[in-house]
Structure formats: C-alpha cells, structure tokens
Amino acid sequence: MIYRNRPSSPAGKSRAIQHARWARGTQRMAGPCLLGAAAGVACGALQALAGASREASAGMVAGTVSIAAQAGQADSSQAPKLPEIVVYLEPVAEGVTFELPSEPARVGQRGAKFNPATLVIAAGQRVEFLNDEIDPIEHNVFSESPGNSFNLGLFPPGESRGVVFERPGTVRLYCSIHRYMDGVVFVAPTPFFAQPDANGRYEIKGVPPGQYLLKTWQKRPRYKDQSIPVTIDAADAESKSINVELSRT
The missing domain is CATH 2.60.40.420 (Cupredoxins -  blue copper proteins)
Incomplete structure (x- = not known):
C-alpha cells in the first residue's frame, strides 16, 4: 500500500508515517536475497515472516446486505429478492495502490x-x-x-x-x-470486494490498514447505492461488522 500524495491532515500524516515505518520494516525483513542454498533457505524464511506480518495487520469487513421493509410488508418473508450486487471498498486517500492478483x-x-x-x-x-x-x-x-x-x-x-x-x-x-x-x-477500484450469498452475507478479507468507503454496485440498479465510512487501524487490525440496508430512496 503506497501513499503517493502527502496527507492533508495531521491524523492522515500520522497514519502515513505509521505505514511508512511498517513498510520499511517489512522491506528490511524481505530482502535483498543472496545466492546459495543456505542463503536461499534463510531468505525464504524471512519472506514468509514478512508475509505473515502483513497478513497479521490486515483486517476484514463482513456483514449482511438486506432490503429495507416496504410499506405494508408484514414480515421479512415478504421482502423482495436481493438484486445482483457487489460490495467493495474504495480508499479515501488518493494515489493509494494495492497488489493485484x-x-x-x-x-x-x-x-x-x-x-x-x-x-x-x-x-x-x-x-x-x-x-x-x-x-x-x-x-x-x-x-x-x-x-x-x-x-x-x-x-x-x-x-x-x-x-x-x-x-x-x-x-x-x-x-x-x-x-x-x-x-x-x-x-x-480495489481488489477488496465481495458478492453476497443468497442470504445477503458477505466477507472482504485481507484489507490493509487505512480509511475506506464501503460501497455497493448493482448490475441492474433498483435501489440507492450505499457509501459507508470504514477504518482499519494499523496498530490493531480487526474485523468490522457492517450491515448494508438498501432502499429505493
């Protein structure tokens, strides 16, 4: 995760410094690698350790997508079927890049x-x-x-x-x-997205620390798309539970 632009606020600057320190530490652990069998084994161990460090600091966003009750709707069994929908994360900061598949x-x-x-x-x-x-x-x-x-x-x-x-x-x-x-x-905009299952449940794993907007996209728009702020902290990556309710207004 790379910040190309200088943060515009003290809080953003603090997060950028924290990310930079974390990235430098990871780079020192991961390389450079030397030639030779013994060095190759040691290098592989260091790279695995660096990967584990990145994975440990990543967070997860999970929840349920549902449709708001309509006027005259007696219970949830009468709720309309979910449209074909995608839930995804978009970074708040500009110039942020992520590793692609x-x-x-x-x-x-x-x-x-x-x-x-x-x-x-x-x-x-x-x-x-x-x-x-x-x-x-x-x-x-x-x-x-x-x-x-x-x-x-x-x-x-x-x-x-x-x-x-x-x-x-x-x-x-x-x-x-x-x-x-x-x-x-x-x-x-990022590789962090999910398509909810038949019950509306979704999970977005491996999210790097940062500030995001949780958004929705529909193949055939029928409901108002959502945009919900989400923060994954670098010091204490955690699982965020966010339910999304769709409505026509």
Missing part, C-alpha cells in the same frame, strides 16, 4: 454466451477472453464503455485475447458476430 481473470464464450455473464475484477487487472467453442465459430469481443473501450477483433476457437481494465466502473461486453451476446465486467 497475479493471474488474469477469464471469460469463456461457449454457446455464444459470456461465462460468467457478470465478472468482478480490480482496476488494473487483466481479463482473458477465451473462444472455447466446440464448433468452428469465431467471436469478436468489444466494448464501447467510456474509459474501458476495446475491440479484440475476430478470433477462432482455441484462441484467447486479453484486455487490462484500468478505469473503475461498468464495462458492457458485446460480440459483433452474435448480437444477442452480452455480458458485464464491473471494475472495482
């Missing part, structure tokens, strides 16, 4: 359908679009969504082409050959 996300196209039809990734992450058709059917994946537009051109079965999505937001996917094909990629 090393492997790209993947979307198949067998049967002229995007699979999965909805994909959630972090900004800066790569997505590989695989033409996994059994029959000799070509596809051309493209999007005209602002900030993330692309056109992969025609490619045959067995071939995969990738795109790096840099800008957070919603990306609508289409195929110029099959007009009925459509899909969605939601690009979250």
